[in-house]
Amino acid sequence: MKLTWFGGTTTRIHVGGSILVMDPQAAPQAIDAAELVSGADRVIAGFGTDLAGADGSTWKPRKPPRLLDEGDGLPTVDAWCVGAEAVLVDVIGESPLLLVRGDVPPLGRWVESAVVVLFGHGERLTELGVAVLDNIPPRLLALAGDEVAVDIAITALRDRLEGTGLVSLEAGLALEI
Template identity: 50%
Template sequence: MKLTWFGGTTIRIHIGGIILVADAAGIEGVDPDEVVSGADRVFAVGELEKVDPAAWRPGRAGSMLDGAAAVAVLGIKGGAIIATPGEPPLVLAGAGLPRLGRWGRDAVVVVFGDSADEMAAEVLAGVGPRLIAIAASETVVDRAFAALRDRLDGTGLASLEAGLALEV
């Protein structure tokens, strides 16, 4: 999985052999045509079919004979879940994060915006995911790292810098 954040909640995701772009419209300083170039699917997080993340479960990997598995892109309150067998579930959280199910322990969670440090603390206390990636200003990232660095207990913590990719 590769994540490239462009600012706001705009993110380009390479997962399960395809390219997804979330919230491509309205990002300043970046050519929107360049962000969506080559994407297999472009979506607005707020327009996705909603699921209950506490009850949802990721699919299981099939056999090699089954062919390529589909990538699920589902909405949750304030964000999205992106999942494909063989990859950790990806959670995008832009405005508050609902409670995740037990599967959240294996997830990669990206938190966006000025309250990203607070959302990161909530998700760490709630499920302790595999990785929390913070897509926010340097001030928010600094606050998050200062508050969380001694409480991670096996959870990775990373910051996303606009325009630079993070390989997970």
């Protein structure tokens, strides 16, 4: 999995051999929108408002098929809206990916193996991080926000991690997970 955050909630995600682009219309003006979606297998606009809904507290990742049942193609990439402003991406063989810009939805045990990306400014980034870590801590927590918000969040969250990895995303730079 590779994440490239461009600012706001605009993110390019390479996962399971596919490319997803989240919120290309919200990209900063310096980003060429045509280039951003070039080669994308799927574009998710409006932070997933058009996606089918799923209950994050009962959802479970798909299990890998038996070797005999595997096809020749790449695994399908599924995405759901799991709350007012949270998107869940699932690909067989990859960690679940949860992107959150609003309130953290109720989450099930699957989040222990998940990568969670939080989008926010100021104290909001810290509030989201606390809400995730106080629920069920994920495998990795990625912070996408301005430098001041990230610095505040890291200071507030570092003693709560209990085994969760913590990274900050820098606009325009890819993070391979």
